[in-house]
Every structure is written in C-alpha cells, then in structure tokens.
Amino acid sequence: MTEAESPLVEASPTRDATLAASDVVLETVGVTKSYGAVVVLRGIDMQLRRGEVLGLVGDNGAGKSTLVKILCGFQPPDTGKIYVEGKEVSFRSVADARRFGIETVYQDLALVPQLTVAQNLFLNRELTLFGGVGWLSAGKMRQLAKNYLEDIKVEIPDIDAEAESLSGGQRQAIAVARATRQNAKILLLDEPLAAMGARESALIVDLVKDLSRNLGVSMIVIDHNYTHLFELCDRLNVIQQGRIAFDQQVQDTSVEELTKFMVSQYRRELAAGQKLLEQ
Amino acid sequence: MARAIASDSNTRQTPAPKGRGSVAYWLVQRAMQQRELTVVLVTLFVIIYFSIANSAFYTTANIITVAQYIASIAVIGFGEVLILVLGEIDLSAGAVYLSSPWFMYFFWTSGMPIGWAIVAAVACCAGIGMVNGLITVWLNVSSLIVTLAVNYALFGIVLIKSNDIQVDMPGQTGHFSIIFGIGAWSTILWAAAMMLAIWALLKRTRFGLHITATGGNLLAAAESGIRVRRVKVWCFIIISSASGLIGILDAIRIGSINPGSSGLDTVLPGIVAAVLGGTALAGGRGTIFGAALGAIFLGVLEDGFNLIGVNANWFYLAEGVMILVAMVANTQLGIVARRFRR
Numbered sequence: 001m002t003e004a005e006s007p008l009v010e011a012s013p014t015r016d017a018t019l020a021a022s023d024v025v026l027e028t029v030g031v032t033k034s035y036g037a038v039v040v041l042r043g044i045d046m047q048l049r050r051g052e053v054l055g056l057v058g059d060n061g062a063g064k065s066t067l068v069k070i071l072c073g074f075q076p077p078d079t080g081k082i083y084v085e086g087k088e089v090s091f092r093s094v095a096d097a098r099r100f101g102i103e104t105v106y107q108d109l110a111l112v113p114q115l116t117v118a119q120n121l122f123l124n125r126e127l128t129l130f131g132g133v134g135w136l137s138a139g140k141m142r143q144l145a146k147n148y149l150e151d152i153k154v155e156i157p158d159i160d161a162e163a164e165s166l167s168g169g170q171r172q173a174i175a176v177a178r179a180t181r182q183n184a185k186i187l188l189l190d191e192p193l194a195a196m197g198a199r200e201s202a203l204i205v206d207l208v209k210d211l212s213r214n215l216g217v218s219m220i221v222i223d224h225n226y227t228h229l230f231e232l233c234d235r236l237n238v239i240q241q242g243r244i245a246f247d248q249q250v251q252d253t254s255v256e257e258l259t260k261f262m263v264s265q266y267r268r269e270l271a272a273g274q275k276l277l278e279q
Numbered sequence: 280m281a282r283a284i285a286s287d288s289n290t291r292q293t294p295a296p297k298g299r300g301s302v303a304y305w306l307v308q309r310a311m312q313q314r315e316l317t318v319v320l321v322t323l324f325v326i327i328y329f330s331i332a333n334s335a336f337y338t339t340a341n342i343i344t345v346a347q348y349i350a351s352i353a354v355i356g357f358g359e360v361l362i363l364v365l366g367e368i369d370l371s372a373g374a375v376y377l378s379s380p381w382f383m384y385f386f387w388t389s390g391m392p393i394g395w396a397i398v399a400a401v402a403c404c405a406g407i408g409m410v411n412g413l414i415t416v417w418l419n420v421s422s423l424i425v426t427l428a429v430n431y432a433l434f435g436i437v438l439i440k441s442n443d444i445q446v447d448m449p450g451q452t453g454h455f456s457i458i459f460g461i462g463a464w465s466t467i468l469w470a471a472a473m474m475l476a477i478w479a480l481l482k483r484t485r486f487g488l489h490i491t492a493t494g495g496n497l498l499a500a501a502e503s504g505i506r507v508r509r510v511k512v513w514c515f516i517i518i519s520s521a522s523g524l525i526g527i528l529d530a531i532r533i534g535s536i537n538p539g540s541s542g543l544d545t546v547l548p549g550i551v552a553a554v555l556g557g558t559a560l561a562g563g564r565g566t567i568f569g570a571a572l573g574a575i576f577l578g579v580l581e582d583g584f585n586l587i588g589v590n591a592n593w594f595y596l597a598e599g600v601m602i603l604v605a606m607v608a609n610t611q612l613g614i615v616a617r618r619f620r621r
Contacts, residue, residue: 094502095504109496109498109499109502110499110502111496111499112491112492112495112496112499112500112563113495113496113563114491114494114495114563114564115488115491115492115495119488123488123492123499123500123503123505124489124492124500124503124504124505126485126488128484128485133484134484134485134486135483135484135485136483136484136485136488138483
C-alpha cells in the first residue's frame with residue numbers, strides 16, 4: 001500500500017523541522033534490543049516533550065528497564081535511532097548521555113550517606129580554591145546549595161546534615177535536585193515514590209510538577225503503582241511485547257481503563273500460550 | 280512558598296534556651312556529637328590513672344619516650360584511616376615501615392648520598408603501595424589478603440637481602456640527623472605534620488571528599504564520575520609512603536636495623552588506634568585526630584604498664600583487656616551519641 005508507506009518515507013527528511021516545532025526533547029524511532037535469542041524491544045517509537053512527565057508501564061520483562069538503560073547510555077540499542085532535541089545521538093556511556101542532559105535518578109543509589117546535603121549536591125562537581133590543589137571551597141558550595149534548594153522550593157532543615165539522617169523523601173529530593181542542578185533536562189526516575197509515606201510522596205509529586213512546569217525539565221517515570229503514575233505523570237505509555245501498545249494523556253484515561261487494558265492483553269497472551277501448548 | 284520535607288524520625292534539636300541547666304545540656308550535646316569523644320575519655324582516664332599511680336609518668340624523659348613510641352603507631356594509623364574509610368585495609372604498612380630503612384640502607388651502601396637514599400626508599404614504598412592498590416582494584420583480590428601477602432613477601436625480601444644480619448643505620452650525625460629522627464621530638468613532630476597534612480587531605484580537599492564518597496557509596500561515587508579505582512590506589516600509595524618515611528626516621532633514631540621482626544606487630548596497633556579513634560571498619564567514616572588520640576592511648580597504656588611494673592607475663596593480657604574495654608565503651612557510647620547527632 002503506497003498510502004501507508006508514504007508517511008514513513010516522508011518522515012525522515014523533514015524530521016528536524018517537525019521536532020523543533022513540536023518541542024520534542026527526546027524521541028526514539030524503531031529502537032530494538034535483543035539479548036541473544038530473546039528479543040526484548042521490537043521497535044520502540046516514543047516521544048517525550050519539554051516539561052512533560054511520561055510514565056512507562058509494563059509487566060516485568062516487558063522491556064521498560066531495557067529501554068531506560070538504552071536512554072541513559074548504559075547500553076546501546078541494536079537498531080533504531082535516538083534524537084535529543086531533534087539531533088540524532090548515540091551514547092557510548094552513561095557520561096555521554098549525561099552530556100546530552102539525560103540523567104537517571106535512583107533513590108537509594110544516588111547519595112553518599114556520610115556526606116552532607118551540600119557535599120552530595122556537588123558530588124564530583126566540587127568547587128575548589130587555588131585550582132590544582134583541590135582545596136574545597138566549602139562555604140561557597142554550602143551557600144549555592146542552599147540557594148538552589150530554595151529556588152526549587154525544597155526545604156531541608158539542615159544543609160549540613162548527613163544524607164544518612166534524612167528521610168527517603170528528602171534523599172529523593174536531593175538526588176533530583178543534584179541532577180537538575182547539573183543541567184539535566186531529561187530525568188529518568190525509577191519508582192520515585194517507592195517506600196514513602198503519603199505526606200512524603202505528595203512532596204515529591206509537588207517537586208516533580210514544579211520542575212516540569214517551571215523549569216521545563218522532562219521526566220520519564222517507571223513505576224508499578226498506577227496510583228503513583230496517575231499522580232505524577234502527564235502521559236502514560238504501556239510497553240508490551242517490546243512495543244508501545246498504549247499512549248494516552250492521563251486526563252483522557254483512568255486507572256480502570258489502564259488496568260483493563262493490561263488485563264486484556266494478559267488474557268490474550270495467556271490464550272496464545274495455551275494454543276501453543278495444545279498444538 | 281517553601282515546601283517543608285519533614286520526617287518524624289528527624290526532628291532537629293532546637294537551640295537550648297539560656298540558663299545553667301541548658302548550657303550544661305548544650306555542652307553534653309556538643310561533646311556527644313564528637314566522634315572522638317570515647318577515645319578522649321579513655322585516654323584522659325589512662326593518663327590520670329598512671330600519673331597518680333607513678334610519679335615518673337610526668338617527667339620530660341618519660342613523655343619523650345611515649346612520644347617516640349607513638350609516632351609510628353600514629354602515622355600508620357593516619358594512613359589506615361584513609362584506607363578504612365575506603366572500606367579496605369592495609370596489613371602491609373608495618374612491613375613497609377620495617378623494610379624502608381633497609382631500602383635506604385641498600386641505596387646508601389650502593390653509593391647514593393643519604394638524602395637521595397631516603398627519597399629513593401620512600402619512592403620504593405610508594406611503589407609497594409601502588410602494587411597493593413593495583414592488585415586490589417584491578418584483579419579484584421581482597422585488600423586484606425593482598426596486603427597480608429605483601430607483608431610476608433617484604434619480610435622475606437629483607438631477610439634474604441640482609442642475610443638476617445643486623446646493621447647500623449647511616450645518618451647518625453649533624454643537623455640532618457637531628458631533623459631526621461635523632462632529635463628527641465623529631466619523630467613526633469614529623470607525625471604531627473603528617474597528621475595535619477592527611478587531615479587536610481581527607482577533610483578539606485576534593486580528593487578527600489572522593490575518598491569518603493568511594494567508601495560510603497561506591498556505586499554512587501562511580502556513577503557521579505569519580506574514578507574510584509584511582510582514588511583507592513592513591514590511598515594505598517599514601518599509607519605506604521607515610522609508613523616508609525616514619526620507618527626510616529625511627530631507624531635513624533634507634534641507630535640500627537634488625538631484619539628479624541614481622542610487620543604485623545607494627546601495623547595492628549596502627550589499625551587499633553584508627554578504630555579506637557572512631558573510624559568505622561565498614562568504611563565511609565574516619566577521623567584523623569581520633570587516630571592520633573588512639574595512638575596516644577596505646578602509647579600511654581604501654582608506657583604506664585612499664586612504669587608501674589606490671590609483670591611481663593601479665594602485660595599482654597592487661598593490654599588486650601584495656602583495648603577491649605575501650606572499644607566496647609566506644610560502641611556503647613556511639614549508640615547514645617547517635618541520638619544527639621540526629
């Protein structure tokens with residue numbers, strides 16, 4: 001069918017112009033990944049807009065974490081293209097992806113428990129006096145850390161407190177703050193509300209909304225908890241069998257619809273499996 | 280509109296209101312927040328005890344004896360603080376301490392001027408540290424085993440090269456000797472200088488922050504781009520160089536070197552000093568001043584037992600019990616102190 005093929009053919013030459021106009025900061029086109037004989041991603045076409053919070057849903061093994069590993073530069077895709085702000089990129093390392101402003105935030109892995117809030121915020125980006133010696137400019141870092149946390153409206157009672165003494169929500173907030181302070185424009189958040197009380201998670205939700213709306217930070221959130229996703233996200237994508245199978249704005253869908261979609265898909269897979277067994 | 284991220288487990292102490300009772304509370308609170316508190320208390324205790332028990336304790340001669348005795352324990356302890364903060368351990372520092380004067384002696388007998396012989400010997404020690412570090416980080420062997428093996432290997436090298444014969448140290452005369460070991464306060468002043476240098480390195484520089492980060496959360500440190508392996512190798516180089524230098528100074532002070540002792544008896548007091556001082560064996564936390572106090576504690580203990588004439592057969596038992604008591608006090612007080620720190 002020529003009609004079906006034509007948009008695909010036309011897409012590539014005009015891509016740059018279209019992307020700039022629609023403000024897409026991150027796009028994947030036909031990204032695939034296999035581990036040996038196991039095909040995990042069969043062709044992911046995904047778009048993330050500036051200041052958008054996109055939720056990734058999928059069963060275990062559907063390919064969410066594989067996709068995130070590719071996006072953060074941990075591993076390359078087998079085929080397919082990744083565009084950051086309209087430019088095609090290929091990441092050779094996590095540091096490479098970070099240079100393009102893409103950063104993963106892990107709740108428990110991110111901070112050094114024995115370092116203070118300020119020290120954690122500046123980890124490996126420390127300010128020093130007299131150049132080569134590496135003498136820390138502690139006062140300045142402290143002040144800048146304080147100012148930055150005030151800017152993004154994160155209130156930490158004591159900037160000199162060790163990260164160990166902070167709550168899970170505070171640690172998460174510091175980890176997010178560090179990423180955005182280091183000019184991350186696209187954050188990948190892995191279960192950002194896990195193991196948090198209602199009050200704490202509300203504060204992280206506020207921070208996420210604040211960063212995305214006021215600073216234009218885009219985020220991809222992975223979570224198994226639909227309630228969390230509906231609280232945090234603007235849009236939801238379901239990955240099934242290595243493809244994006246569902247793409248809806250949160251206001252156009254509901255937890256019920258999403259659950260129904262996941263269950264029906266699960267039933268279909270189950271039926272297919274049974275058929276295979278019977279044959 | 281500020282967003283307060285509060286947590287119930289983390290209510291901060293409000294500044295104490297004015298008044299005698301609360302000033303005392305504030306003092307207790309401040310004291311409790313110091314990681315070195317226990318070691319300060321037990322060291323004060325043994326100093327007071329021995330100065331009451333024996334009048335010879337407070338003589339200049341005795342204080343010099345103690346100072347000379349603790350210099351090496353302290354310097355090895357400072358190095359171990361860095362290594363322990365990384366979550367590693369170095370058992371070879373004692374062997375490095377004992378073998379570096381031999382390196383210097385061999386360089387000197389081969390015709391090198393004494394100053395250069397010292398430099399070359401310390402460089403050899405740095406090389407040993409580098410080997411420790413590289414094997415640990417690149418071949419993934421536990422540093423406990425690597426450094427234990429290097430400890431024995433160094434002992435062997437010294438025995439082979441020296442033919443198990445004691446020799447006299449060079450550098451016994453002139454201003455040079457007074458600076459490098461002979462002067463009564465020479466070794467302790469060198470130790471003090473190294474204390475300040477290593478403290479500044481750990482607490483005031485970028486590199487020191489990276490040591491803490493590497494030991495505190497290896498993954499997060501590596502994720503942030505810190506070259507954690509390089510940090511570790513450098514710390515092994517630092518402890519070896521420092522131990523080697525103080526070893527040479529002690530050997531010049533004593534005047535002769537004996538090939539017959541293994542390094543473990545030298546390195547273990549250093550590790551004890553570091554741990555007594557409040558450095559965690561698990562990594563991430565360390566205090567240089569604590570290690571200095573731990574070394575003073577061990578030195579005063581040894582000296583005090585000698586002064587009051589504890590029977591030689593009882594000596595090690597008494598020392599062992601005292602170390603255990605100090606360490607238990609440390610742990611128990613640590614639990615109380617943590618409440619004040621939050």
